[in-house]
Every structure is written in structure tokens, then in C-alpha cells.
Amino acid sequence: MKKLFASEDAFELQAIRSELDALAIPYMVKNEFAGGALGELPWQEAQQELWLVDETWFNRASKVVNAFESKLKPTAESDRNEWTCSECGEENGGAFEVCWQCSKAR
Numbered sequence: 001m002k003k004l005f006a007s008e009d010a011f012e013l014q015a016i017r018s019e020l021d022a023l024a025i026p027y028m029v030k031n032e033f034a035g036g037a038l039g040e041l042p043w044q045e046a047q048q049e050l051w052l053v054d055e056t057w058f059n060r061a062s063k064v065v066n067a068f069e070s071k072l073k074p075t076a077e078s079d080r081n082e083w084t085c086s087e088c089g090e091e092n093g094g095a096f097e098v099c100w101q102c103s104k105a106r
């Protein structure tokens with residue numbers, strides 16, 4: 001078995017699980033009920049893990065996880081995404097919608 005993904009966020013886990021289900025990738029969840037039964041920990045703090053039952057699915061499954069994680073951080077990605085002004089050739093940061101040099105829209 002191979003560990004695929006771990007998160008304290010049940011919603012993240014659920015999102016990955018439904019993707020894996022859709023692709024019929026076999027997996028199992030560990031610690032799914034950790035903390036819940038005794039009430040010592042809030043359910044959010046119980047880290048859950050997704051494990052691949054069959055490692056031959058790993059490439060496929062890790063694409064699902066990578067795609068999901070990049071969706072979680074769209075802002076950080078676009079900040080690094082510099083663009084070049086077509087008017088004056090100035091380099092601008094991804095956060096800017098207009099050229100800081102000549103104010104031409106991106």
C-alpha cells in the first residue's frame with residue numbers, strides 16, 4: 001500500500017475521494033474515526049489519510065491530488081505568473097492588471 005494524501009480537512013478528503021471514486025481507483029481511509037468516538041478531539045483535528053490499495057494506480061491518483069492541490073492555491077500561482085506588456089515590453093507581476101509603465105491593459 002502507498003500513502004496518497006493526508007489532511008485534517010474532511011472536505012478536502014471528501015473531494016479527493018469523490019475524484020478517486022469517479023476514476024474507480026481503489027483506496028482506503030485510515031484514521032477516519034480517530035478522536036470522534038471519544039470526543040476528546042474536535043473532528044477537524046483528526047488527520048485522515050488516503051492510502052492506495054494498488055500501487056499501479058499511483059501515477060493516475062497523484063495527478064488527481066496534484067490537480068486538487070493546485071486548485072487550492074490559485075493565487076500563489078498567478079502571483080509568480082509574470083507577463084510582458086505588448087506596448088512597451090515591460091515585465092509586470094501576475095497580480096497587476098495593467099502595465100505599471102504605460103498603463104496598457106494586460
Ligand SMILES: [Zn+2]
Nearest residue numbers: 085088099102
Ligand atoms: Zn507597458
